[in-house]
Amino acid sequence: MANERILLVEGEDDEHVVRHLYRKACDIEPNFRIVNQRGYEKLLEALGVYLKKSGLQTLGVVVDADDREARWQELAASAKKCAVSLPDVPDVVAVRCGVARPAAGQDDSARTRSPRPRSSTRDRLVNPARLRASVRRRRTDAHVRASRDPQAGLKRPIT
């Protein structure tokens, strides 16, 4: 397929987060293919294969940033094997989908009824009641977009 846009994500939760964020932000279905890699290791080993894909226009990657620097280096090393250079420091453009965490002694049902803290513009786009189960255990910290289009460069933010 020509001009294909693909977003690799680590798991099902990430897929739902991205899909819902996109719907909320853009009011349409994602115009790129989201591929659930079922784990970071599988995503990392597949990165180079996707970068060689015929007709690929854009490849995006969503990973947990528990150890941001180490993961960035791993992704950069994998991309480099395919002659794709990532910058030394990640170009972080979207940070954190915040959700209210239950106060001590407060159960989940209480939390859903409580007013939601509004921490950022991006948070306001997300319905926490729908996303709570998905993002409770993880935070999506970095969206990295690498383009194979040399004219486009590698630093355009993902939307």
Next chain:
Amino acid sequence: MDTETSATLHLPSLEITGFRGLDRLTIPRLGRVTLLAGRNAVGKTTVLDAVRLFAARGLPRVLADLLMERDEFAACLVEDRSPVVAPDAAALFHRRGEDRETRIAIGPAGGEGLALEASQPDDWTDEERKRLVRSPLGADVAALRIKYDRWSEVVPGALLKAKPFWNYPQRDWPPALWCESLGPGVPENLAHWGRIALTDDEDFLVQSLRLVLDERVDRLAVVDDSGPRPGSRSNRRVIVKLSGHPGPVPLKRFGDGAARLFGAALALTRSRGGLLVIDEAENGLHYTVHEAFWRLVLKAAREGGIQVLATTHSWDCIVGFARAATDCKRADGVLVRLEAEDPGCRPVVYSEDELRVAAEQRIEVR
């Protein structure tokens, strides 16, 4: 690729310039077995033809075969002015050699290669002039200079496979590499059978047929009929003995899959120490057979010192190749996708590890 494998390959890499549709192509790495993928008309079969030509050191007979297989002929006049249609060497050149500086070069990157150039009379030695003065007239390329290392010769641009044009002087060139080309169907040339019958190679052929005909295959043989049969240049045919079946059965009765396996196994026994090219490797094979087919090819290539290049359009073929290459230790399988670019085309090389991931995760690589 380990160093030992790389050192024993005739073509550890491949550089092609000015040949047919390929203006310039450099494949930085070939494997013991290389699978070529890519869209129609991108140049996969042209790569196989280039390998055949390189292996033959540009032998005029092989040049003529390559042209005739593609119906590339030119109308010419022979010495007594009678018209004749001859294989047209101009068709070998990129854009038919419109640019007179066009040169064909085929060989490993940075290594000894084969070169073909359009040749003019002022370029000929006296001996060449004497020979070429009776060449057919009218071909776009009047004569062709073939070079390999320090060797060089000129042949007519109209490559007639008839006397006197076919009686080129005996070459003192380095010997050509054996290069078997496998097409669809049961091979016509079965002359090699005499060296296979009742040897381990015959068992190898039986084993290969069992991939599609199970354990029913007891034996096979090539038999001579009393004379050529209608519609066939050969009077030989392959017969198979099935267990529980009273008489022999012609191999062709079992369809394209059995023919492909027999042809591949026969070609592998003939190609030891040389090259084997297979166009559309998936022909006739059910998807469940691909992995076993590639195991057979990879093992025989490794053991026989054969370098194999094959083309495919089939995802099942690629998955089978990936699984077999991953399992066969030191088999060194590589997939190269040729991708059209403006201008020309570029290769995308996948290692065994990348192929394994692509097959496991169903990532398109064609």
